[in-house]
Amino acid sequence: MCSRTLIGEETPSQDAKMLSPEERQEIEAELARYPAKQAVTIDALLIVQKHRGWVSDETLKDLAAFLGMTVEDLDGVATFYNLIFRKPVGRHVVTVCDSVSCWIMGYEKIRRRLTKDLGIELGQTTSDGRFTLLPIVCLGTCDHAPAMMVGRDLYRDLTPEKLQGILEKYR
Template identity: 75%
Template sequence: MLSPEERREIEAEFAHYPNKQAVSIDAMRIVQKHRGWVSDECLKDIAELLEMSADELDGVATFYNLIFRRPVGRHVVMVCDSVSCWIMGYDRLRRELTSRLGIQMGETTADGRFTLLPIVCLGACDHAPTIMVDADLHHDVDPQKLDGVLEKYK
C-alpha cells in the first residue's frame, strides 16, 4: 500500500504532464525515496494510480539504472566505473571496497548497512576516482580516504 504521503507526492506530479503515464519515473523515484526500493506490491499500486499495467511499468522500471527493484541496504554506495575514474584508480578502489565491506558489486552487507553498485560516469572527472553514497558525491576517493567516507554512514 502506498502511504498517503507517497500518493500525495505522486498526484502532485500529475499537474506537470499531459497524461498520467508520463509520471511513471517520477512516481517510482518518490516511492524509492521513502522506501529505498520499489517492491512488486508498490509497483502494482503505482501502476494502478497511473492507469497502466504493472508489466508495462516494470518494463519502464527495469530500463533505468537508478530504479531499484530489489531491496537495498540503508546506504547505497555507487562506484563510478567509467573511463576517467578507471584511469585514476577505479580497480584498486573497487578491490578495497569489496574487501572492506566483504561483499561483491550488487550485494548488500549482512547488517543491511551498505549496498554496493557500479555506476556510470558521475560527472566529476576532475576529481576521479569518485563514489556516491546516497545523495552525496565524494571526490578523489583513495583507499586512505575510504574509511573516513564510510564512517559517516551508519
C-alpha cells in the first residue's frame, strides 16, 4: 500500500542549513560573470537545488545573506519561479501542464491516470520517494499538447496509454 508524503512535510536530515563550500564556489563562479550579485539569483537557487534537491527556509536565509538580498526578496523569486522547490521532492519531479491548450487536448485524462498510477495527488510525493507530481503552467509546446516533463525531459502528444511506459524509465 502506498502511503503518501505531502511535499510540505520537511525532513530536517535532508538539509544542512548553511551553504556548503562547493555551493559557494559554484555561485561565486556565476557571480564573476555578472555586474550585480542579484543577477545570479535564479542560478544560485538552482545550484543549491542541484545539491540538495530543494531549498529550505534556512538555506534561503543563508543564500540571501550571501547575495546581499533580503530573505523576502529572494523568497519572492524562488516562489515565482515554479521549478525552484521550496519543499522536499522525490527523485523525479513530474510536472504536468494544466494550461489552456493542454486542458483542451486532454489534461484531465492525463492527470487522472497519473494520480491513479502513482497513487498520489498533485502536490504529493510517492512513499518510496521516487516521484513528486506537480502542476505547471504552459511548457511552450502547445502544438503538441498535452505535455508534461519528468525532470528535464519533455513528453508531448501524451495519451493515458503512454504514461506507464514513460514512468517506467525513471527508477
